[in-house]
Amino acid sequence: MQLSVTGIVRRFGTVAALGGVDLDVAEGEFLTILGPSGSGKTTLLKAIAGFEIPDEGAVTLGGLDVTLAPPRSREVGMVFQNYALFPHMSVAQNIAFPLEMRRRPRAEVRQRVEAALRLVELEGMAARLPRQLSGGQQQRVALARAVVFDPKLLLLDEPFGALDRKLRESLQLEVRRLQRRLGLTTLFITHDQEEALIMSDRIAVMDKGRIQQIGRPGDLYARPASRFVADFLGESNLLEGRAGQGVAQLPGFGAVPLPGAAAQPDGPVTLLLRPEALRVEAAAAPLPCRATGTVLETVFLGQSAKLRLRVEGGAEMLARLPLRPSDPPPPAEGVVVTLGFAPEDLHVVPQG
Numbered sequence: 001m002q003l004s005v006t007g008i009v010r011r012f013g014t015v016a017a018l019g020g021v022d023l024d025v026a027e028g029e030f031l032t033i034l035g036p037s038g039s040g041k042t043t044l045l046k047a048i049a050g051f052e053i054p055d056e057g058a059v060t061l062g063g064l065d066v067t068l069a070p071p072r073s074r075e076v077g078m079v080f081q082n083y084a085l086f087p088h089m090s091v092a093q094n095i096a097f098p099l100e101m102r103r104r105p106r107a108e109v110r111q112r113v114e115a116a117l118r119l120v121e122l123e124g125m126a127a128r129l130p131r132q133l134s135g136g137q138q139q140r141v142a143l144a145r146a147v148v149f150d151p152k153l154l155l156l157d158e159p160f161g162a163l164d165r166k167l168r169e170s171l172q173l174e175v176r177r178l179q180r181r182l183g184l185t186t187l188f189i190t191h192d193q194e195e196a197l198i199m200s201d202r203i204a205v206m207d208k209g210r211i212q213q214i215g216r217p218g219d220l221y222a223r224p225a226s227r228f229v230a231d232f233l234g235e236s237n238l239l240e241g242r243a244g245q246g247v248a249q250l251p252g253f254g255a256v257p258l259p260g261a262a263a264q265p266d267g268p269v270t271l272l273l274r275p276e277a278l279r280v281e282a283a284a285a286p287l288p289c290r291a292t293g294t295v296l297e298t299v300f301l302g303q304s305a306k307l308r309l310r311v312e313g314g315a316e317m318l319a320r321l322p323l324r325p326s327d328p329p330p331p332a333e334g335v336v337v338t339l340g341f342a343p344e345d346l347h348v349v350p351q352g
């Protein structure tokens with residue numbers, strides 16, 4: 001493991017910002033810490049970078065215990081949301097800074113700065129000051145400065161938070177490509193679940209100072225281990241029913257076969273159905289689990305439409321319908337429709 005965090009606890013007065021965190025990041029892996037505001041993401045990052053000393057637990061980096069080591073000795077590159085470039089230094093001087101601190105020979109500094117500028121495609125801008133750059137360009141300088149000294153670990157704390165959507169999307173892909181090319185072990189912090197799904201090899205979902213679940217994006221999305229993870233990662237229909245003899249009674253849908261029925265005890269059950277698995281009208285007709293519903297709201301999203309519906313005799317649900325330009329418009333508010341899903345698209349959410 002390139003980075004191991006074991007049993008980290010950090011208390012502020014009576015608040016446990018971190019309540020015992022364990023985390024392993026493999027060499028070259030891109031791991032995202034995803035969680036709501038106040039869940040402990042920044043505190044964890046600071047403990048790894050050396051800006052917080054944990055009350056309990058240990059941090060090892062490249063096999064060395066660095067729990068008490070000062071930030072500068074950890075060989076960690078960092079990029080924050082607010083750029084944090086030195087305003088009076090040129091782009092090249094900013095990027096050279098970590099090398100100057102390490103007293104690298106002048107020729108090496110020049111060569112590495114040039115390579116880093118090429119890496120982030122800012123070759124022509126070496127002499128500019130940060131204020132003469134756009135937000136996206138400033139963030140690329142920050143990235144170049146973070147990787148120029150071959151860090152053991154790259155920490156990214158909401159680095160795209162201040163950028164507009166289009167720029168954010170292109171930088172996300174750019175950072176991902178760069179990270180792969182350099183084989184950089186990377187820890188990325190965000191509260192944006194879409195960003196986490198796009199960027200990560202694995203995602204650790206945090207809540208209340210603990211990691212709630214860790215896994216590959218597709219696995220977390222399809223098989224969340226709790227209501228919190230189901231709800232936080234993507235949109236969800238959480239259906240309350242009663243399980244018994246391999247089926248669940250779901251209001252409006254009747255008896256639906258349960259996935260992994262043998263392992264499911266009789267009694268209350270929570271089932272996750274993602275909005276794209278709930279089909280409407282013609283697409284619903286051939287599916288085994290069906291109900292009647294009324295459209296409460298239709299939102300057009302370009303390549304898809306999102307429908308909020310009330311199931312007759314049941315709960316409110318969300319459906320996401322893919323839309324091609326030649327498709328007829330999706331059903332409007334007030335229209336009564338047939339809803340359906342395939343039982344294999346259900347996931348039993350563990351109780352608790």
Ligand code: ATP
Nearest residue numbers: 012015017035036037038039040041042043044191
């Ligand atoms: P955000 O996404 O809003 O930045 P976060 O997940 O990064 O949130 P942290 O900043 O790690 O969360 O904070 C975790 C908890 O610890 C919060 O309840 C916060 O108020 C508390 N906390 C963090 N730093 C301190 C501090 N220096 N003194 C007191 N409490 C703190």
